Amino acid sequence: MxxxxxxxxxxxxxxxxxxxxxxxxxxxxxxxxxxxxxxxxxxxxxxxxxxxxxxxxxxxxxxxxxxxxxxxxxxxxxxxxxxxxxxxxxxxxxxxxxxxxxxxxxxxDESKRKLQGVDASDFIYLIMPDRFANGDPSNDRIKGMADQTFDRDSMYYRHGGDLQGIINHLDYLEELGVTALWLNPVLTNDQPKTSYHGYANTESYFVDPRFGGNEAYRKLIDECHKRGIKMVQDLVHNHFGTEHYTVKDMPMKDWVHQWDSFTKTNYREQVHMDPYAAKADKDIMVNGWFDRHMPDMNQHNPFVKNYITQSHIWWIEEMGIDGFRLDTYAYNDLDFMAEWGKAIDAEYPKMTYFGETWVHGIPNQAYFTKADKINQGIDTKLQGVTDFQAYWAINEALNGKFGWMDGVVRLYNTFASDFMYEDPYRNVVFLDNHDLSRFLSVVGEDFKKYKSGIAWLLTTRGIPQLYYGTEILMKNFASPDGLVREDFPGGWPKDKVNKFTATGRSERENEAFNYVKTLANYRKNNPVLHHGKMLQFIPEDGVYVYFRYDNQKRVMVVMNSKQENIKLNAKRFQEGIGSSTKAMNVVTGASLDHIQEIDVPAVSTQVFELK
Structure with a gap:
């Protein structure tokens, strides 16, 4: 009864x-x-x-x-x-x-107000959850969800990776020297197809059950925090998925941008800063849809603005998020993004966030950052960007031919323009990500170029970000994107090899892993590579030299892009060397008793701690 x-x-x-x-x-x-x-x-x-x-x-x-x-x-x-x-x-x-x-x-929770944010002391590791590791096969398919595909042989279907899989491999990430995780969006994507990547969310307050739901997310963040690893949440202000309930049954017609016929964005960020831009072009850039299944949210609508902003505050307070990565930043209404930034800063003064600015040209990229330093006419409050200009510069440095404006000079010129940012150290530097061809393939699978790029990544200014698998030489070109979103070998119980372990990796893969690990952990333990000042010299004859220094330590970095070994005369770099007479090779541990002449192998970046 x-x-x-x-x-x-x-x-x-x-x-x-x-x-x-x-x-x-x-x-x-x-x-x-x-x-x-x-x-x-x-x-x-x-x-x-x-x-x-x-x-x-x-x-x-x-x-x-x-x-x-x-x-x-x-x-x-x-x-x-x-x-x-x-x-x-x-x-x-x-x-x-x-x-x-x-x-x-x-x-x-008072500790949430004291969060430290993600900054240049961190080393971010980017993971696409569906493709990293499957820790809970019971959630591979969820009854009632629109996408029931599950096939690891298809790059377009779901593969079963989840948050428990990441938890299971936190030891691996900690050993590598990772201090922050950036996961591609984890919110529910109940779209009928290609839902694995997460960029068309259909819920604003729920983690996808195929990843383990909200409790798995909370558990992952708690486990990360126990190890001193921070969590960066990937946010999409610009669009929802077509299956989001507020899109299927909109509160009002102008909840999303409406067009007489389907209108896709023109992908031209220049209209934001072009003093001669046609209004029609800007309307299409900002208000056009990113894709047919990604309706463009009307960020002039006050209800839309509240709905989006409050959901992001909720995730910080509820889960203890440490930082945000803001997707497709240039496609948003910048007045709204400035309002959003003020709202976040008011609640969490130490919260950090950086925007994806896949744009062309240093002024174009700097335009989207805070402080109105270059006559933007708006302060977006955006603290930092994904530094695509540095990305293209390192690729040119490694693959281009040295010249007046080419080769390693591209790197020098890129950083010479850092005056355009309020704080360039908040920019995120990277070698590849989920949208780009993998770094090893970009450098023609040349292992010397690979190591040179890694050394630059972990010693230059800004916040370094590594894409999952780069440390074990995963490769492929982004044509289509699925080819650079392959499963991490060993993340599934039936995998024939397990590259999370040294015994499962080849000799060359272990060399790559240990190279990243050595530099990442050196960086982790040496604040000079976090916020230390940078001093660079104009490249000569294919050689680029820069220093990171503070009151306690000096680090000298020599990038030799030439195909032959060199003997570097250090006299020209006395300003950076200071009173130092000796050095230690950070990677090998070898001592240099005299640094007036330094042997630098061909196609390499050598990192020296000066003594």
Whole structure:
């Protein structure tokens, strides 16, 4: 009898709750810097109802009924002295029985306000979760989800990698010297096909169950934090997936940008800074859809702006995110991005974020960063960017022929333009990522060039980022993208080899792994390579020399792009060498008793700690 009564009670509760299918944000907190929060209620004809609340310190400012009767937006103000607890939201409609929906206000975790962010002291490791490791085969397919594909032989289907798989290999990442993880988006992507990459989210508050859901994400972040590894969350402001419930049943027509016929963005970032740009071109760039399954969010709509911004604050406070990577930054409305930056900074002054700026030209890239240093006319608040200009420069340095503006000179010239940024040390430098051909293939599988690039990555200014598998010489060209998103060998129980272990790697792969590991851990333990000043010399005859230095230490980096060994006369570099007379090769540990002449092998970057 007790079981029957309990079941009836639960059913009655669910029946009443069913009149509100969703409330987002899922919960909120007392003591936020901004006392206001806008709740979204979604349910069949819910706008016929009025909402009231009777909870000390919680006040309804306004109830918004919009075009779609299935939505209500409710503005709440939470007093600074409000207590954590369950707020009873009472839904009333004339002639119908009232029903109550509880909404939780939590106490803030003070440690979240003290987060350190991700900065130049870090070494970021980028993982595509579906392709790294499968730690829980039970979630490979989830009943009821649109994409039921599962085939590791297809680059377009899901492969089963998940967050537990990453947890299982944190020892590997810690050994490598990783201090921060950047995961491609983990939010639910319930799209009918090609849903594995994560960039068309259909939920804003839920991690994809095929990755393990919110609890697996929380567990991963907690395990990372125990090891001193930070978490960078990949955010997509610009677009949702077509299967997001707010897109399938939009609150109002202008929730997304509407066109008479499908209009894709023109991918031309120049219209942002072009003083002669046609308005029509800028409209297509900013308001055109990124792709047919990625509708462009209308960031002029105040409800859209609140919905996006609050969800990002929620993830920081709920999960303890340490930093954000902002996808497709140039396609956003920059006024909104400035508002977003102010909102994040107000709640979390030490929070860091960097934007993907796949653009062409140093001024174009600097244009999107904060402080209005180059007459942008707007302060976007964007702290740093994915430094594509440095990416193209290192490729030219390794593959190009030395000349007045070519070869290693491209690197020198790129960093000579750092005056355009408020803080270039916040830029993220990289050799490849999930959208680019793998670095080993780009340098023609030349192992000497590979090592030279790694040495540059881990000694130059900025925040270094390594793409999963680069350390074990994974290769391929991004034609199509799936070829650079292959599974990490050993991440699946039936894999024939396990490259997470030294015994599973070839001799050359172990050499590559140990090379990255040595430099990454040296960097980790030597602040001079975090925030130390940089001094560079104009390249001569294919040789580029730069220094990183502070009051405690000096590091000298010599990049020889020539096909022959050289004997470098160090007299020209006395300004960087200072009073030092000896040096240690950081990679080999070998001592140099005299540094006036340094032997530098062909096609190599040598890193010396000066003594």
């Amino acid at each position: 007790r079981i029957i009564i309990a079941t009836i009670f639960i059913c009655l509760q669910l029946s009443s709750y069913a009149q509100v299918d969703r409330i987002e944000p899922l919960n909120w907190w007392v003591g936020m810097n901004n006392p206001n929060v806008q709740l979204l209620f979604y349910g069949n004809n819910i706008s016929n109802k009025s909402v009231s609340v009777d909870y000390p310190g919680v006040e309804i400012l306004e109830q918004h009924r919009v075009e779609n009767p299935n939505y209500i937006f409710l503005d709440l103000k939470i007093a600074s002295d409000a207590k954590p607890g369950k707020v009873s939201l009472v839904f009333k409609e004339q002639g119908k029985k009232d029903f109550v929906r509880p909404y939780e206000l939590k106490a803030r």
